[in-house]
Amino acid sequence: MRNLGKGDIKILALSSLGGTLEFYDFIIFVFFAEYISSNFFPANLSDFWKMFNTYGIFAAGYLARPIGGIVMAHFGDKFGRKNMFMLSILLMVIPTFCLAFVPNFQSIGFACIICLVLIRIFQGIAIGGELPGAWVFTFEHAQKHLKHTYLGILTAAVVGGILLGSLVFLIMNFLFSQNELFEWAWRVPFFLGGIFGIISVYLRKFLSETPIFEEMKKRGELEKFPLKEVIKRAKLGVLTSMLITWVLTGCIVVLILLLPSYIAQLLHISKVEQTYLQMLAIVVIASSCVVVGILSDKIGIFKTSLIFSICFLGVCLVFFNALYSLNPIFYVVCILYLLACFCAGIMNLCPSIMSEVFDASIKFSGLSFAYNIAYAISGGFTPQLAYFLHDIAIKNMDNILSLALGAYMLLIALISIVSAFLYLKCKIKTAR
Incomplete structure (x- = not known):
């Protein structure tokens, strides 16, 4: 290479x-x-x-x-x-x-x-x-x-x-x-x-x-009408793309845009410190996107997806348990948060998977249709749902409901795994 x-x-x-x-x-x-x-x-x-x-x-x-x-x-x-x-x-x-x-x-x-x-x-x-x-x-x-x-x-x-x-x-x-x-x-x-x-x-x-x-x-x-061909012959590709777009939306909206303010609220840190933490998280998740891209070229999208999705699931479970505990420890929470952001490099699987599940003649239309429709839907409900689950978590720090928001991110990790298997199915179907 x-x-x-x-x-x-x-x-x-x-x-x-x-x-x-x-x-x-x-x-x-x-x-x-x-x-x-x-x-x-x-x-x-x-x-x-x-x-x-x-x-x-x-x-x-x-x-x-x-x-x-x-x-x-x-x-x-x-x-x-x-x-x-x-x-x-x-x-x-x-x-x-x-x-x-x-x-x-x-x-x-x-x-x-x-x-x-x-x-x-x-x-x-x-x-x-x-x-x-x-x-x-x-x-x-x-x-x-x-x-x-x-x-x-x-x-x-x-x-x-x-x-x-x-x-x-x-x-x-x-x-x-x-x-x-x-x-x-x-x-x-x-x-x-x-x-x-x-x-x-x-x-x-x-x-x-x-x-x-x-x-x-x-x-x-x-193609004369590319979108018509997308709907006609790439339904599985559209479904796969919409699911992996949901993963990207969850990573950006929850981890980058919302969680810094939630962390600031629970750890009682200033707006300036919150912004610094958010900026560091952006650097980590951006770096992870590059790592995921390199690994996808070396060992394949499917294996990379499974590795990062499983790691994301495990880290999120530990992170949200630490964040919504009765006495959250600042450095522990911040380190776990940044680890979750690194594992969130799975969001780069969104363009990688979408770019491969559509034929070249309908690639732009298929990718854009699936991505924008899914982002409009998931982006529309994720902020409100995340705030609702955050509110449940802070009111139930002494029981299992403290993992309410964490459960949503675990769902995101599972969707990433499902997307990987659907991607594999698309590739097998194409090979035939």
Whole structure:
């Protein structure tokens, strides 16, 4: 297996950079939600309803993901991966840049809320096409024995978008006072996101179409209605992809976005310490994605999945037992949490499995359809369910119900194992 050449590095760098910046643009909204709610809703509205409405608008981005994913994937399978790869980041850059300049409620009234909703819808459409497009583009460009390593690096970079958001949030709070942030400085991260995105759009111009798509085009093997073919001949692939997407959603939403605040609550640590812990967790889970990608190339997806899923199951059982004990020990909880994040590298099996269970002619449509529908569903109920189970756990620390949230993550590990066996079935079916 040869080392990465200049062409490989360019593909990985430009794909990863775009993924990082686009996910930053999509997620930075939630870091500055308090400042946005203060500027975009009437002053006489209660703080609860301001934040509730702001998070509702944030969720609109998730609901729009399937639309963008399915439409862009359709044209990606018909007219080329690169074109849609360019379009997705452009659709993200423009609304993000606009958010830095939209007047507040005092200036234009309810029109600013309409603008905010439209911005989130366009961002959702963009992210719906970006990640599946990036996975397909990278997979089809990669050398045969490095495909999953490529995907691991790309997924790690995308997760890095959350890390970038955390860093920017810390820097902004260091440079500006709370009054300045509420008045105008909250717009700076969106302005920077727009600038970085424009640079990424320019750099992506130097990428070439995937050789697999070019070969299919030359042979006249492109499907007229790719999604129709997905539903017709890849039902098992869709099911497998949806299940493994559920695993990815659980790892990101529960472990990275929610658990740091739960840990802070139970261990009585400050917001700053919580953010540092979250950033460290992101680094660990991103590193693990790369390790899982390398192992998938060396020993296969099935074996890698079983190893990491079983380890994830065991570590989560110990971690949640330690976290929701009557006297949680800080260092023990933090170490176990980071171990759980490392085992959560199973989330990289999502692009690895999905990239292999669909034929090349329907790969973009199949992957995007399954991923975005599953993410919209699982992403829609996971935060509320996790909070509900967390509440049960903290009220029952002296009995088995203290493992309520842990039981959900054990379910995630079991789903990962089931997905591995379904993947194996897909490969056997394809071989026939």
